[in-house]
Amino acid sequence: MPTAYDRLPLGALRVFEAVAAHLSFSAAADALNVTPAAVSQQIKALEGYIQVPLFRRNGRRVEVTEEGLELLPAVRAGLEQLESAMQQIKHNRRAGPLQITLLSSFLQIWLLPRIRSFRRKYPNIELRFHTSREVVDFSRTPNHVAIRFGRGNYPNLYSEKLLDDWLVPVASPDLIKQYGLIGRGADLSKFPLLENGEDPWRVWTQTEEEAAWQSRSPSIDDSAGLLAAAEEGLGYALGSWTLAARALHKGTLRLAGAGALPYGPAYYFVCPKNFLTLPKVAQFREWIFAAAKEFPRPPA
Numbered sequence: 390m391p392t393a394y395d396r397l398p399l400g401a402l403r404v405f406e407a408v409a410a411h412l413s414f415s416a417a418a419d420a421l422n423v424t425p426a427a428v429s430q431q432i433k434a435l436e437g438y439i440q441v442p443l444f445r446r447n448g449r450r451v452e453v454t455e456e457g458l459e460l461l462p463a464v465r466a467g468l469e470q471l472e473s474a475m476q477q478i479k480h481n482r483r484a485g486p487l488q489i490t491l492l493s494s495f496l497q498i499w500l501l502p503r504i505r506s507f508r509r510k511y512p513n514i515e516l517r518f519h520t521s522r523e524v525v526d527f528s529r530t531p532n533h534v535a536i537r538f539g540r541g542n543y544p545n546l547y548s549e550k551l552l553d554d555w556l557v558p559v560a561s562p563d564l565i566k567q568y569g570l571i572g573r574g575a576d577l578s579k580f581p582l583l584e585n586g587e588d589p590w591r592v593w594t595q596t597e598e599e600a601a602w603q604s605r606s607p608s609i610d611d612s613a614g615l616l617a618a619a620e621e622g623l624g625y626a627l628g629s630w631t632l633a634a635r636a637l638h639k640g641t642l643r644l645a646g647a648g649a650l651p652y653g654p655a656y657y658f659v660c661p662k663n664f665l666t667l668p669k670v671a672q673f674r675e676w677i678f679a680a681a682k683e684f685p686r687p688p689a
Contacts, residue, residue, distance in 0.1 A: 396438075398431075398434055398435050398438050400431060401431040401432065401434050401435035401438070402435065402464050402467070402468070403421075403468065404417065404421065404428055404431040404432060404435075405431075405432060405435055405443060405457075405460075405461075405464060406461070406464050406465055406468060407420050407421055407428075408428065408432060408444065408451065409453050409457065409461050412450075412451045412452070412453075413449070413451055414428050414429055414432075414451065432444065439456075439460075441454070441456040442454050442456065442457075443456060443457035443460070444457060469528075472528065472529065473528040485515075486514075486515040486516065486517040487514055487515065487516055487517065487533055487534070487669045487670065487673055488517050488519065488530075488531045488532045488533050488534070489516065489517070489518050489519070489532065489533065489534045489535070489536065489673070490518075490519040490520070490521050490525055490530070490532045490534070490535045490536075491518065491519075491520065491521075491535065491536035491537075492520065492521075492522055492536070492537075492538060492612075493520040493611075493613065494611065494612040494613040494632055495536060495538070495631075495632070495656065496518055496520055497613050498613055498616070498632045498635060499631055499632065499635075500536075500677075502635065503680050504516070506676075506680070507673070507676050507677075510676060511669075511672050511673075511676070514669050514672065514673070519532065522537070522538075524543075525537075525659070527546070527660070527661050527664075533660060533664055533667065533669070533670050534658065534659070534660045534664070534670060534673060534674075535658075535659040535660065536551065536656060536657070536658060536659070537656070537657050537659055538554075538654050538655070538656055538657075539654050539655075539657060540653065540654055540655075541655070541657050543657070543659050546659050546660065546661060546662070547658075547659065547660050547661065547662045547664075547665060548657050548658070548659050549657065549658045549659075549678075550655050550656070550657055550658075551655070551656040551657055551658045551677065551678065551681050552631055552655060552656040552681050552684065553651070553652070553655045553686075554629050554630055554631045554652040554654070554655055554656065555629075555630040555649035555650055555651055555652055555686075555687050556592065556593070556627055556628070556629065556630070556649065556650040556652060557627075557628060557629075557630050557633060557644060557646075557649045557650075557687055558571050558593060558625055558626070558627050558628075558644065558645040558646040559616070559619055559625070559626050559628050559633050559636070559637065559642045559643065559644060559645055560619055560622075560624070560625040560626070560642065560643065560645040561619060561620060561621070561622040561641065561642060561643070562640070562643050563622055564581070564622050564624070564625065565643055565645055568580050568581070568625075570645055570646050570647070571593070571625060571645050571646045572646060572647075573593065573594060573646070573647075573648070574594060575594065575646075577590055577594060580624075580625050581623070581624040581625065582624055582625050583607065583608070583609060583615055583618055583619060583623060583624035583625060583626045584608040584609075585608070585609055585610055585611075585612070585615045585626075585627075586608060586610050589627075590627055592627075592650060593627055593646070593650065607623060607624075612628065612629055612632055613632065615628055616628050616632055616633055616636060616642070619642055620636055620641045620642055625645050629652070630649060630686075630687045631656070631684070634684070634685065634687075644688070648689075649687035649688070656681075658674060658677065658678070
C-alpha cells in the first residue's frame, strides 16, 4: 500500500540542509558534488511540496526564512538518525575488518611489535588501523574501537583503562657517559635537553619556576620522534615509559635518572557499549588487555 513516505522528497531535504549550512547555493552544490542548477531545482521542488518559501535570495546572498528555520532542526535530527542507524548496521556486520583508531606513536612503538601474537591467535580477523588523537564519533566513522590517551571521561561510551603511564628521563648510552645522570635537583643547564612542549623538564626537577637553560637540541611534538631523537644521541628526553620501554630493553636508550613520575592520563580502550558483543571486538579486547597485563611497570 502507498504511504506518505512514497512522495516525501528525501533527496531535497538533504539539499535543503546543505544550503542552510552554507547559506549559498553554489557552496552547497560543491559540498554535494552536484551543479547549482540541480540544487536550485531540488529546493524549488521542496518548497512546492510544503507550499512555503524556505530561502530568501538577495543576489548571491541567501537567508533562511522563518519557515525554513522551523523546519531545519527536524531535518537535521532526521538525517542524523538515518546516518547513525546506517552506521550501526555497517558496524554490526560480523564480517569485514576490525577498525581501530589510535595514536600513531602507540601504534608504532607499543602495538605493532605485539600484533603477530594476535594474528596467530585470531588469523581470520583482519585489522585496519587509523591514526588520530581526536575525539571519535563512532556514528560517523567506520571505527569499532579507539585507544586513547586521556582520563577516561568519554560520555555515552564504554571506557576501560588499558595502561597506566609514567614519565622517565632517557638518553643514549654514549650521551650518559658524556654528561652523566640527571638527578631530581640537577642543574639542567649542564645537559642537552630535548623538549616536546607538553612535559617540561621542570616537572622532573620539581620546581615551579620556568627553567633557565638554553637548549640547542630540537623541540619535537611527536612522542615517537622525541624518543627517536634521543636514540640518535641528540639529547636527553623526558618520555613516556610505555613508549620508551622497548628501546630501553634493546639498549638503544638508558634511564638517565632514578625513579619515574606517574602520569595523570592513561591509555583507555573505548567503544560503543553495544559493540562489546561483536566477536571481533570482544576477542581484540581480551587479547590487548592480556598483553597490557604482561607489560612491565618502571623500576621503583
